[in-house]
Amino acid sequence: MKTFDLPVSNGQTGMSLNTARGQFRVAIDGDSDAPPLVLSNSLGTTMAMWEPQVQAFSKNYRVIRYDTRGHGGSVVTKGPYTIRGLGSDVLAILDALEISSTAFCGISLGGHTGLWLGANAGDRLQSLVVCNSAASIGTFKAWQERAALVRHDGRLGMKALADSAPGRWFTPAFVGAQQFEVRAVQAVLEELNPEGYASCCEALALSDLRGDLKNVKVPTLLVAGALDPVTTVADADVMQGSIADARTVILQTSHLSNLEAPHVFNRTILDFMSDSYGANK
Numbered sequence: 345m346k347t348f349d350l351p352v353s354n355g356q357t358g359m360s361l362n363t364a365r366g367q368f369r370v371a372i373d374g375d376s377d378a379p380p381l382v383l384s385n386s387l388g389t390t391m392a393m394w395e396p397q398v399q400a401f402s403k404n405y406r407v408i409r410y411d412t413r414g415h416g417g418s419v420v421t422k423g424p425y426t427i428r429g430l431g432s433d434v435l436a437i438l439d440a441l442e443i444s445s446t447a448f449c450g451i452s453l454g455g456h457t458g459l460w461l462g463a464n465a466g467d468r469l470q471s472l473v474v475c476n477s478a479a480s481i482g483t484f485k486a487w488q489e490r491a492a493l494v495r496h497d498g499r500l501g502m503k504a505l506a507d508s509a510p511g512r513w514f515t516p517a518f519v520g521a522q523q524f525e526v527r528a529v530q531a532v533l534e535e536l537n538p539e540g541y542a543s544c545c546e547a548l549a550l551s552d553l554r555g556d557l558k559n560v561k562v563p564t565l566l567v568a569g570a571l572d573p574v575t576t577v578a579d580a581d582v583m584q585g586s587i588a589d590a591r592t593v594i595l596q597t598s599h600l601s602n603l604e605a606p607h608v609f610n611r612t613i614l615d616f617m618s619d620s621y622g623a624n625k
Contacts, residue, residue, distance in 0.1 A: 358391070358417055361410075363436035369417030370410045370437065374402035379470070380446040381405040381617070382434065384454025386476075386600065387544055388509065388533040390416035393451075396606035400614065405447070410437055412453065414540020416532075423491075423543025427551040430544075431460040438468060447617060449473035451602060452575065453544060456481060459553050459583075462560035471620040472560065473613055475567040476599050478579035479554040479586075487549030491542035498538050505541075506534035513600045515571050525603065557586035563620035564590040567612065569597040569604075591616070 358369040371391055381401060383394045391409035401407045411418035413425060413433050434457065438446060447470045450458040455477025462472045494501035510519045510526050519526050564587050568580035577594055584590045593612050597604040 358411070360417065361437060361440050363433075363440040365433050365436040366413070366419035366421065368410050368413070368419065368433065368437055370408060370441075372406065372408050372441075373398050374404075374406045376406060378402075378404060378406040380441075380443050381407050382438070382446050382448045383407065383409045384434070384448065384450030384457055385409075385412055385415065386452035386454055387412075387548070388415075388505070388536065388541065389529060389600075390532055392416075392532065393529065393600070393603065397602060397610055397613075400610040404614075405617070408437070408441065408443075408446070410434075412457075412544065414544050415536055420537045420540040421543075422539065424546030424550065425543040427457060427460045427547050427553070428464075430457045430547060431464065434461060435465060435468060444468070445470050447471045447473075449475065449613060450477070451475040452477050452481070452599065453548065456548065456551065456553070459557070459560065460551075462562055462564065462587075463553065463556035464559070466560065466562050469562045471563040471565075471617065473565045473567065473616065474583065475609075476569055476572055476575050476601055478575045479557055479583055480552040481548050481575060481579075484549045487545045491545040491549070494538040494542045494545075499534075502536060502538055502541065503534050506530040509533055512574055513598060514604055515598045518598070518604050529600070529603070554582065554586070557583060558588075560587045560590075563616075565613070565616040565620075566590055566592040567601060567609070568592060568594050569599060569601045570594050571597060572599045572601075574599045 361370045390411045448458045455474035566580045568577045602609045
């Protein structure tokens with residue numbers, strides 16, 4: 345495993361990890377002997393989105409965050425990407441870190457990636473948490489149009505997306521009360537590489553995992569936001585209906601539930617993890 349420190353624009357430092365699928369920015373917190381837990385970010389964010397979870401999760405787990413391909417400090421390759429490719433990136437990270445199996449928690453795009461892993465690489469997962477996600481997110485046309493927009497307009501396109509993001513990500517009450525935090529996540533989106541972002545949009549445009557859900561056999565928690573306009577409670581119901589013994593928890597949040605309600609989010613995930621880690625051994 346070859347790594348080096350990598351400073352990033354938001355003030356964090358990460359570790360650049362060389363894998364069979366390129367370099368990924370990762371951060372690892374917690375005891376090296378603790379059970380591993382991988383956190384996967386949403387479209388348009390970086391691993392920094394998990395800051396409200398790190399302290400709570402790293403008390404009992406080895407927390408591994410990474411920037412999804414095309415985001416932050418990770419490799420940006422020409423698209424389109426696929427969910428299979430993004431899932432294979434996770435497997436490559438695990439291989440580089442010599443981790444045979446892990447718990448996995450992803451939000452939005454990260455949760456969709458987790459569904460692919462659960463259906464296609466379940467032997468590498470101890471448990472799965474899918475937050476604010478769906479087996480099929482949005483429409484092919486909408487994702488293709490967004491990808492074309494940011495490729496054409498570049499940084500101006502990313503700024504336009506950042507300006508409109510709060511209405512998709514947070515409730516109006518949160519936007520009004522937490523303006524500093526909202527602006528911080530907007531700034532991350534605005535600075536992302538347009539090609540990387542567009543290529544991940546194309547991955548979502550092409551992905552429909554509804555027929556694969558029956559293959560998810562690991563203990564699974566589905567977290568939905570009651571006020572989420574992007575991935576709804578109905579989407580969680582579809583997943584629960586096809587994944588054996590999946591549990592669903594509904595939080596009073598919009599799309600980025602880990603940021604909007606971090607305390608209840610953390611307790612929900614930790615309670616599930618304590619019950620399920622190692623249950624499929």
